Amino acid sequence: MKLFTKTIATAALAGTAAIATPAAAQVAGIATSSPEAVIVRSQARIAAYQQIDQQFAAQIGQIRTLRQEMQTLQQSLDTDSNGQLSQAELQANPGVVQQIQQKEQQLGQASQPIVLAQTYAIEQLINDYQNVRQQVVQQKNIQLLLTPDAIQWAPEAVNVTDDLVAVLDQRVPTVQITPPEGWRPRQDSLAAQQTVSQVLMNVAQQQAAQQQAQQQQQPAAQPAGR
Numbered sequence: 001m002k003l004f005t006k007t008i009a010t011a012a013l014a015g016t017a018a019i020a021t022p023a024a025a026q027v028a029g030i031a032t033s034s035p036e037a038v039i040v041r042s043q044a045r046i047a048a049y050q051q052i053d054q055q056f057a058a059q060i061g062q063i064r065t066l067r068q069e070m071q072t073l074q075q076s077l078d079t080d081s082n083g084q085l086s087q088a089e090l091q092a093n094p095g096v097v098q099q100i101q102q103k104e105q106q107l108g109q110a111s112q113p114i115v116l117a118q119t120y121a122i123e124q125l126i127n128d129y130q131n132v133r134q135q136v137v138q139q140k141n142i143q144l145l146l147t148p149d150a151i152q153w154a155p156e157a158v159n160v161t162d163d164l165v166a167v168l169d170q171r172v173p174t175v176q177i178t179p180p181e182g183w184r185p186r187q188d189s190l191a192a193q194q195t196v197s198q199v200l201m202n203v204a205q206q207q208a209a210q211q212q213a214q215q216q217q218q219p220a221a222q223p224a225g226r
Contacts, residue, residue, distance in 0.1 A: 029143030031160040032151055036195045038132070038164045039125050044175045045196070048121035051177050052114060059110045066107045073100050115193060120179040122196060123189035125172055132168045136160055 039045055053060060073096050077089050090097055137145060140160060151158075185193075 029141060030146065030154075030158055031140065031142045031144070032146045032148055032154060032158050033161040033164055034147045035126070035129050036192060036199060037148075037161050038129070038168055039122060039192065040196055040199050041161070041165045042125055042172070043169045044172050045121060045125060048175050048177050049118065052117045052121070055177070056114050056117070059114060062110045063107060063114075066103050066110065070100055070103050070107070073103070116179060116185070117177045118196070119185040119189050119193040120183065121175045121177050122192050123185060124175040125168065126189060126192060128172050129168070132164055132171060135167050135171075136163045139163070 074085065077085055077093055077096055079089055079092070133145070136142070140163065142160070145160070
């Protein structure tokens with residue numbers, strides 16, 4: 001699966017805000033969507049990630065702490081405060097560099113069971129996506145289904161992501177998060193997990209930016225009169 005994280009994040013954000021799409025979900029037999037956008041908005045994926053967050057709450061807390069510690073160490077290396085680390089700055093304090101590398105290893109170890117559970121959940125959705133796509137193509141009489149990055153401009157009506165999500169939710173209402181013993185994820189599943197993670201991060205950043213903009217637009221509270 002290709003990475004269309006910015007476009008998918010916008011689509012996922014629209015889905016989160018429950019923005020309705022036109023009923024005519026294709027134009028002249030041409031439609032657009034991406035598997036990643038569908039998986040991001042899948043109810044089974046959402047529920048699985050919530051279960052994973054609960055099951056691995058301790059590891060998630062450890063990951064946050066490690067990232068904060070790594071950020072602090074990296075800032076200590078940035079002696080000229082330009083937001084970038086030069087080779088000279090790295091060589092000036094090899095002890096700190098070694099601490100960062102050790103924490104990166106700890107971060108990878110803490111993240112591994114979470115990534116594995118997320119990838120297993122996503123792979124179950126990928127396994128049925130071709131059937132989902134074929135069902136929507138037949139229902140909507142779609143002749144050409146393109147990914148968003150293949151189109152410079154199109155009316156909103158060509159987006160069939162809502163239709164694909166609805167069919168996927170119906171066909172795969174739930175997924176498991178505990179892989180069987182000996183299970184190994186496929187490369188396409190790992191790539192999809194990475195894309196979904198990036199999309200969710202982008203969505204969170206967009207939402208935070210919107211909230212910040214709304215707060216800045218609100219007039220400052222007036223002091224109460226005496």
